[in-house]
Amino acid sequence: GAGVSQSPSNKVTEKGKDVELRCDPISGHTALYWYRQRLGQGLEFLIYFQGNSAPDKSGLPSDRFSAERTGESVSTLTIQRTQQEDSAVYLCASSLEAGRQETQYFGPGTRLLVL
Amino acid sequence: KQEVTQIPAALSVPEGENLVLNCSFTDSAIYNLQWFRQDPGKGLTSLLLIQSSQREQTSGRLNASLDKSSGRSTLYIAASQPGDSATYLCAVGDYKLSFGAGTTVTVRA
Numbered sequence A: 001g002a003g004v005s006q007s008p009s010n011k012v013t014e015k016g017k018d019v020e021l022r023c024d025p026i027s028g029h030t031a032l033y034w035y036r037q038r039l040g041q042g043l044e045f046l047i048y049f050q051g052n053s054a055p056d057k058s059g060l061p062s063d064r065f066s067a068e069r070t071g072e073s074v075s076t077l078t079i080q081r082t083q084q085e086d087s088a089v090y091l092c093a094s095s096l097e098a099g100r101q102e103t104q105y106f107g108p109g110t111r112l113l114v115l
Numbered sequence B: 001k002q003e004v005t006q007i008p009a010a011l012s013v014p015e016g017e018n019l020v021l022n023c024s025f026t027d028s029a030i031y032n033l034q035w036f037r038q039d040p041g042k043g044l045t046s047l048l049l050i051q052s053s054q055r056e057q058t059s060g061r062l063n064a065s066l067d068k069s070s071g072r073s074t075l076y077i078a079a080s081q082p083g084d085s086a087t088y089l090c091a092v093g094d095y096k097l098s099f100g101a102g103t104t105v106t107v108r109a
Helices: none
Strands: A005-007 A010-013 A019-024 A031-037 A043-050 A053-056 A065-069 A075-079 A088-095 A110-114 B004-007 B010-014 B019-025 B032-038 B044-051 B056-059 B062-067 B072-077 B086-093 B097-099 B103-108
Touching: A005 A088, A010 A019, A019 A088, A019 A110, A031 A075, A031 B097, A043 A065, A043 A075, A043 B097, A075 A088, B004 B086, B010 B019, B019 B032, B019 B086, B019 B103, B032 B062, B032 B072, B044 B056, B044 B062, B044 B072, B072 B086
Parallel strands: A010 A110, B010 B103
Antiparallel strands: A005 A019, A019 A075, A031 A043, A031 A088, A043 A053, A065 A075, A088 A110, B004 B019, B019 B072, B032 B044, B032 B086, B056 B062, B062 B072, B086 B097, B086 B103
């Protein structure tokens, strides 16, 4: 079956522009997660959704970052007024539920470069 | 805050040798530990998930152990192959995973 998909795969933008990153989870997965991986660093948790609600947004680095999910399916991560330090690979994952014993399945990521 | 450390950062072995990758974490109150594989330019592939009540998990040539009391997990890969070359990440948590920086493995043919 289809895995987690993300688009675009690569994005180059100019500092100050807004960008939207999209994630399509595995069909039937109610939980969706966003992580960020900056060059040479480990993955950082950003936010997760259970259904269309986001119980934990604690990892969002600033108010320039926001995310939404609709129809318990697609999610969009929006970064406003991008900065060079936002350059990273943004990874999305999904799981059946947001349970403590659930395997998270990751997409290929979106590579964002802010010039 | 949970800190996850992976040692070594890089490892190069000849084909056929067994691999031993180490992961340590600071907060033993974890719900699960997962091992992932990351290939260049690709996302993460889940290898094994060990629930907090378990001591080990096995899948084919892979075996992962978990010792919560000492805050350690070890991933063993038997009879390594060039196709095992990748970065291996361990992560602990529940819905919010804390990741180590990874061990980059090269298996020489």
